[in-house]
Amino acid sequence: MVEKVDRISGLPPFVIHHIMSYLSSKEVGQISTLSKGWNQLRISFPIFDFDQTDFLTEDESDQITSMFEERRLALRERLKEFMEYIDASLLRFCELEFCMRKFRLFISILDVEESAPYIDKWIGLATEKEVKVFDLEFLTDSDTPYTLPQSIFYAKSVTVLNIVRCKLENVSDIVRFNYLRKLSLDKVFINEEMVQKLSGESPLLEEMFLSECWGFKRLCVSKALKLKIMSIGSDELESVEVVAPNLQELVLEFSEEIMPRVIDVFECTQLKKLKFMGIGLTDLEFHHFISSFPLLEDLIFAYCYALERITISSNQLKKIRVSSCVNMKALNLDTPNLLSFTYEYSPIPTSCINALCPWQVKCLSKLMFDIHWCLKLREFLGVSNQIETLRIYARPTVSSFKLEECRKSFTSRPCYVETLEFYTNMPPSEYRMLLDGLLWICYPRTLFLQSYSCRAQYKLFESFYKELKNRDVSCCNSHDIKCWRHYLKDIKVVGFMGLKDGKLIDADSLMKWLSTDNLSDLWSILPFGVVRFQLDWCFPESTMKA
Template sequence: MDRISGLPRPILHDILARLPDKDSARTSILSKAWRETWFTFPILSICSPQFLRSQDIALESCRSKTDKLIEYVGIRLLRLRDRGLAIKEFKLMMNYVDHKYMSHHFDLWMKMAIESGCQVLQLHLPGDHYVATEYSQDRFYDLPLSVTESKSLTKLGLIGEIRVNQSFHTHSIKLYSLRKLSLCNLLFTHEGIIDHLISHCPVIEDLTVNNCGVYNPLSIGNPQVLRIIHVKSLFLHGLQKLKKVWVRGIQEIYIDAPNIEFFQYSANHPDASFKLNVDTLTNLTRLCLWNLKIIDGGDEYFLELFSKLPFLESLELCHCYLPERINIISAQLKVFKLYDCSNLKEVNIDAPNLLSLDYHGEDKPVLSFVRSSNQLQASVFTTVDYSHFYSLRDFIRNIPEKILASLSLFVIRPMRDDPYIMPALEVSCTPPSIKHLVLTAFSIPNNESLYVPLMNCVLSSCFPETISIRYFGPHAFIEFFYEMLMGSKKGECHCSSGNTKCWWHALKIVNISCSFMSNENSDLKAMLNASPKSFHANVITFSLEYYQPINVPN
């Protein structure tokens, strides 16, 4: 018996809500009961790629397929309205359609959803919208005023080629229940509209403003052509409920919202000037800064930052241009991330409660720890070529061994396949032990003479408990790596004294596993034959156990 079909309709609707949109739609063909469940489902997610493909645009059948899409959406909405059923969520993602042709239908569909008491409204009109580019006015869909008159909306997402006209600047906004607002790649005809819209959402908690623009008609040429520039400034005042903010592509941010807990800001590019006041963010716990040029503030910038943000627990600096030296001094900081920040040569950390340090980048600055927690774990991702292993080893040794949890290396192929360009690393003291080493190699040459120096340099830099290889290419390197670890190929010792063990003498036991096979008894050849084409799923892991290392005094 089909007992599921007999469940109460609210439970069946809950099942559909947990399925991907495509799978939930397919349930309508299972039975009459499921078809009725689908047509009364209060979550409408309309995605045009289910009806159209990019290659359909140039075909005569494109308009007929678009008409079928219009008919389908109309039937779904009318059934719900005629039965007096609410629409809880309405999502439109429209690719490959003529916005001008569809605008009347978009207006009607959103009006019906809003009048039904819709709580979640998302309109996504993807396009190649880039600021400082010329466009035709017909390209954009004009957002209707009715969207801002919904007292029931709790979440509103507007993305893509959508224009918000001058009439919104003076219109009465009634988004009294809105808690989450996302404005991405929109076009505003006046810069003040965005402030007016946000300021009239009194209970908003989560705000995203991403790469929005304003325009002026070109003074010369076709008056139907637009030139778009970034919105210059954003004012966030009087929003007492606001807790999470992500802003990208706006030069000046003025904030008076003291309850913000998470703030992420990204400039257009590292050379862009920016104004960002954090004086009122006294309750901020997480701060993410992207693409900023902070060098003008010098080292004092971060000292002042932490003095203004007494509860800051997480700081992320990504693709920023920083001073050569920064001091991170905070008793509250628990998470610190440095991703691809340039110009940096020295980082001094005095954070006794820091639990996590993530460093990504090609440069290898000196990391020093004045005070650190016994629970601190550091993860490092860096790029190396065959000539960088000396600097890598020095970089690793600057990090206390007890905190270096994982090291990820992206190995770059040398300019020429010459084994002598990689010097042997003599082991004057036992390399530091780490928990995990992740080795990524896209272009290791098919040259066995280069495998030995590469392997020696990697394992002369650290003693990992596990080595995970993410490898996309020939299997020869992995096979050689395994044979060297197992001792079936002769290695080369680089011990400088009898009291210090290199990896060749220190290694005791090797076990192998992979991410794509559950059989623990499989050998390497079976694993390689079964390895998937997907790079992220193609991981082979070696678990290593060493003899008790013996260190000599420095």
């Protein structure tokens, strides 16, 4: 009989601690029950992850904002136990001569005045132990947020500071974040002077994220010489000024109704990635804005409702994404080195696009699924011969697509599309018309089909499959340009994905799982999800319109 050897326990403590760093806080707690030696390893583990959701049941976590006093009293007792556990764990660690690598705290505060001394002490102990990472998140139903203690500003060894839902103010002029590289503030009350101190007196700061913070109207970042990544999201700012000579990524997210009146980021000339949302730039202002960043490679803009006709010319750009610009009318791109182009949830524009990359197009037929809408989409797609994905959402609309009238508009076949994803909740009476419209717009190699309604799913799948499978090719013999029925060679069901579990099932497994060889029986017993068809066309790609 071979004797079992515990090789892990014989490893050096720092190696075991490294292994433990990949475990959850629950799993780290469980190893202490193995032996006294493992319990000592847990006590000396320099990563602390205190999360009340691990300590409370799901029902208890849901009671945090409960208005019923009896539930709050029960929760208060559980939170008291949680705080005592934190207290004991930190005090045991502080008796050892180790530095702390990480201190994470997620806690609900039912009484700010009562809880603040404990939290202040924990943050002070972590600071004394030269913590490297502070990750602090607080929940409270009080109008008074928890205020971080002044000891946080003496955490000279901290490299990452992540703070959520509290108040950050400095009563002195001392900020000793000499090694801070990443700063993230989310829903934090902070004044303008404090923001300037954090960014200007952290000499190694490389990443800065501000999201839904309040307490200041003007944001000025001017001394962050090593700042490379910055994200700003706010509905309260009146002006934004960023002077960061080495900034490479910038995200600006605002609400167009209350966006800042002044946005000055023009001195960030090394910018390579820019994302902005809700900025009310006119067409001319957009052109001036984009032209200020000659090294730009990645451009994303969304919810820019003032944009109508834009032109972008760049040999540097590698990626462009346009989203939810609801007044877009024309799009002109001269971007020969573009590697990715996404156009989504915006009106179908007239276009002149010099870009050889694959396209991703997502569109929504809100009011009409008619000849005019289909014609505009087909013309737009025809600019490219690399449509990777086309996604169409068809809501209940006025539908008036007539295949006969479309023949007059085009004398060539539609373009190929690698994947067509179609989502609809239109009534079954429109399914034949919808299919004709879709396959007049493009010829997809793969078709994903989903109904918004679980009840309507069976009819949608069955109707589309029957129409695709049992094609009547006598419909347009007198026409030179035939409809899709003449060119579709074969159709196969190649997979299904249930929306509840997200599991993808191939066709063979699907048939085996459902114990049926009859596809007509299959549709009625499928769970709510997305079916995938493979379509084979019977003419060579060289005959397609480029």
